[in-house]
Amino acid sequence: MRMWRVVILLNLAVGVGLLLGWLAWGQQVPRLERRLREAQQSVVLIGVERTWVVKGVVRALIPETRLIVVTHEEIPGYMPAAMTMGFKAATAKVFEQAKVGDVVRFTLKGVPPDVQVTAIEREGKS
Numbered sequence: 001m002r003m004w005r006v007v008i009l010l011n012l013a014v015g016v017g018l019l020l021g022w023l024a025w026g027q028q029v030p031r032l033e034r035r036l037r038e039a040q041q042s043v044v045l046i047g048v049e050r051t052w053v054v055k056g057v058v059r060a061l062i063p064e065t066r067l068i069v070v071t072h073e074e075i076p077g078y079m080p081a082a083m084t085m086g087f088k089a090a091t092a093k094v095f096e097q098a099k100v101g102d103v104v105r106f107t108l109k110g111v112p113p114d115v116q117v118t119a120i121e122r123e124g125k126s
């Protein structure tokens, strides 16, 4: 084979390789951007005080620990799904406002996972 043919073939091989790589990465970038966006939405910010207003139903009250057990809806950036669990009332006054069976809207405030109910408002009865 002549030298110039070898050079052209090598150049072609490199060119095709670069093109394929560029195409593969070009498709990879939007996919990575989408995954990054998804990850950012579900991220739990650690060490940052946050506030949420959450809807729920009061299931039980534990006065000894001022715990309000609620079935709450999703809490964006903290709890990805609805569940039943207990939250501590910040004050005795807030705790006294909760009644078992109430449909409530409550304010959750704190540095996760150390959050407390700072306000609770009755919206109806379950």
Ligand SMILES: [Cu+2]
Pocket (backbone or CB within 6 Å): 072, 079, 083, 084, 085
């Ligand atoms: Cu929860």
